[in-house]
Amino acid sequence: MNTYLLQRFTYLAVLPLCLLLVLGTARGAEPSAVPVQSAAAETPASAAAVSDESSDHKDWHAETGTDAHHARRKHQSQNNDLVNVGHDSILSSGQRADSVVSVFGSSTSDGEAGEVVSVLGDTRVTGPVSDSAVAVMGNLYVDSKVEGDAVSVFGDLELGPHAEIEGDVVAVGGTLHRDPAAIVHGNVHGVFSGNFGNPTWLRTWVHDCLFYGRPLAFEPGLDWAWGLAFGFLALYVFLALLFREGLFRCVETVESRPGQTALAALITMLATPVLVVLLCVTVIGIAAVPFVVVGLFCAGLFGKAVMLAWLGRRVTGRHSAGALSHPAVCVLIGGAIVLVLYAIPVLGFIVYKLLGFFGMGAVVYTAIGAVRAHQLAKQVGPAPTLSAAAPSAGTTAQPQAAASPQAAAAAQSTAAPPASPAAQASPAVTAALPRAGFWIRMAALLLDGLLVGFVLSVVHHSTHFELLVLAVYGAVMWKMRGSTVGGIVFDLQVVRLDGREMDWETSIVRALGCFLSLAVAGLGFIWIAFDANRQGWHDKIAGTVVVRVAKAPPLV
Numbered sequence: 001m002n003t004y005l006l007q008r009f010t011y012l013a014v015l016p017l018c019l020l021l022v023l024g025t026a027r028g029a030e031p032s033a034v035p036v037q038s039a040a041a042e043t044p045a046s047a048a049a050v051s052d053e054s055s056d057h058k059d060w061h062a063e064t065g066t067d068a069h070h071a072r073r074k075h076q077s078q079n080n081d082l083v084n085v086g087h088d089s090i091l092s093s094g095q096r097a098d099s100v101v102s103v104f105g106s107s108t109s110d111g112e113a114g115e116v117v118s119v120l121g122d123t124r125v126t127g128p129v130s131d132s133a134v135a136v137m138g139n140l141y142v143d144s145k146v147e148g149d150a151v152s153v154f155g156d157l158e159l160g161p162h163a164e165i166e167g168d169v170v171a172v173g174g175t176l177h178r179d180p181a182a183i184v185h186g187n188v189h190g191v192f193s194g195n196f197g198n199p200t201w202l203r204t205w206v207h208d209c210l211f212y213g214r215p216l217a218f219e220p221g222l223d224w225a226w227g228l229a230f231g232f233l234a235l236y237v238f239l240a241l242l243f244r245e246g247l248f249r250c251v252e253t254v255e256s257r258p259g260q261t262a263l264a265a266l267i268t269m270l271a272t273p274v275l276v277v278l279l280c281v282t283v284i285g286i287a288a289v290p291f292v293v294v295g296l297f298c299a300g301l302f303g304k305a306v307m308l309a310w311l312g313r314r315v316t317g318r319h320s321a322g323a324l325s326h327p328a329v330c331v332l333i334g335g336a337i338v339l340v341l342y343a344i345p346v347l348g349f350i351v352y353k354l355l356g357f358f359g360m361g362a363v364v365y366t367a368i369g370a371v372r373a374h375q376l377a378k379q380v381g382p383a384p385t386l387s388a389a390a391p392s393a394g395t396t397a398q399p400q401a402a403a404s405p406q407a408a409a410a411a412q413s414t415a416a417p418p419a420s421p422a423a424q425a426s427p428a429v430t431a432a433l434p435r436a437g438f439w440i441r442m443a444a445l446l447l448d449g450l451l452v453g454f455v456l457s458v459v460h461h462s463t464h465f466e467l468l469v470l471a472v473y474g475a476v477m478w479k480m481r482g483s484t485v486g487g488i489v490f491d492l493q494v495v496r497l498d499g500r501e502m503d504w505e506t507s508i509v510r511a512l513g514c515f516l517s518l519a520v521a522g523l524g525f526i527w528i529a530f531d532a533n534r535q536g537w538h539d540k541i542a543g544t545v546v547v548r549v550a551k552a553p554p555l556v
Helices: 004-028 044-064 068-075 200-208 223-242 244-256 258-281 284-316 327-342 347-380 398-402 405-414 427-432 438-459 466-480 485-489 504-519 523-529 537-542
Strands: 081-085 089-091 096-103 107-109 112-119 123-125 133-136 140-142 150-153 157-159 169-172 176-178 188-191 492-496 544-548
Touching: 081 089, 089 096, 089 112, 096 107, 107 112, 112 123, 123 133, 133 140, 140 150, 150 157, 157 169, 169 176, 176 188, 223 244, 223 284, 223 327, 244 258, 244 284, 244 327, 244 347, 258 284, 258 347, 284 327, 284 347, 284 523, 327 347, 438 466, 438 485, 438 492, 438 523, 466 504, 485 492, 504 523, 504 537, 523 537, 537 544
Parallel strands: 081 096, 089 107, 096 112, 107 123, 112 133, 123 140, 133 150, 140 157, 150 169, 157 176, 169 188
Antiparallel strands: 492 544
């Protein structure tokens, strides 16, 4: 289970508490009100001086709304605060405290308190409060006098029959329940009012998992965490089914080169912030930052699947045959083991971080090795598929042309114009052409998207159906011309792996497959950069590839 989002949300939840503490400290440093002498002891001169000075303080009190007696009480206090982290704070009846604060716990005040605050916990106030009552990611119940504000953030706010709020009542992301006898002197505000769910689920995870250093626990109230974990496990199994060859390549990298895998992961961790900063500094590169972030996220997901397959393979044996050798089975076995380890205190988070670390390194190092092998193959050149001897009877010159891309391009340029794009190059010729890479395909897709968006804005004055129109446009162009306008500009052509002509079924299936490639954070398109055959998910589903041709088929 990924806890990055929960960690960020915890920081956001603690931030209001820090602001309250800073404001309380600043308020404690303010000068106290000037004491007023009795009427019997006043002299005319002193009365005049005091009247001039007191007028300023009257304006100051009118602006701040702070009572002079409350200010004197705070400055004469002995910093009597009741603060707990991970536990509940309880102020019993008859006791006094300047602050009652709980982080990852609930605050209950039956006595006299200055302010009562809970972060990731409930706040219950039945005694007088001279400042404010606040609950962040928790419910707030007030049934006494509060001289400040009553605020609940992502929780319900309830005012009892004896509640009297001198300030404002604010409910953010929750509902307000007010007794008819409750008195509110200020304003009542509802921001994003509604039922956003009880935050008890998050507090349960914090108490039973985060404090023990583990992502999961066999405790009640954590069904959502187990459901999320099984959901990610299902995603990893799906990736293993879809990319069996690539997954086992990464597993072999972990087994044969663990040191290089760890080094690649470390370099990736250190270089990512530097790369993002450099892209932002160049201004133009800001557009590439989302692609970098999404790419790293997808690489992390695939890396988790790799490590689960590696662990399952260690259990079943490297040379096992039959059903146990299938990558999906290995991922399931490794996932079952990891889920149990996640429930062990301290060890759970260690296993979680190690899996992500080595998984990222395996994906990055394998991708670098694939790029190097591809560059080396381009430098050496393709090996001849036929011997130098004369062809036997019945052998045509077509396979010989497939042995060399240059010869294929020459034959294509000298041949007579065909009647259809599929007949322009034989299957042997198109199979010898180089595959189109990620960036040039994205550039062609961007050009097609701009073209469709412009046409829609002119014809319909709306771009709500741009994706649907883009899919229909692509299916028609792939069938009629073998390429879109963007593909024609960049000399790209869509061909079938079996060498047959593009038909309507293949074009429609490929167009529908593009929605699947886009649905999972664009992973289906990003996979083009990592796949050995430069195929996206929609290409694998339709059985197609995109190749670079010497000259793309004309539009007309």
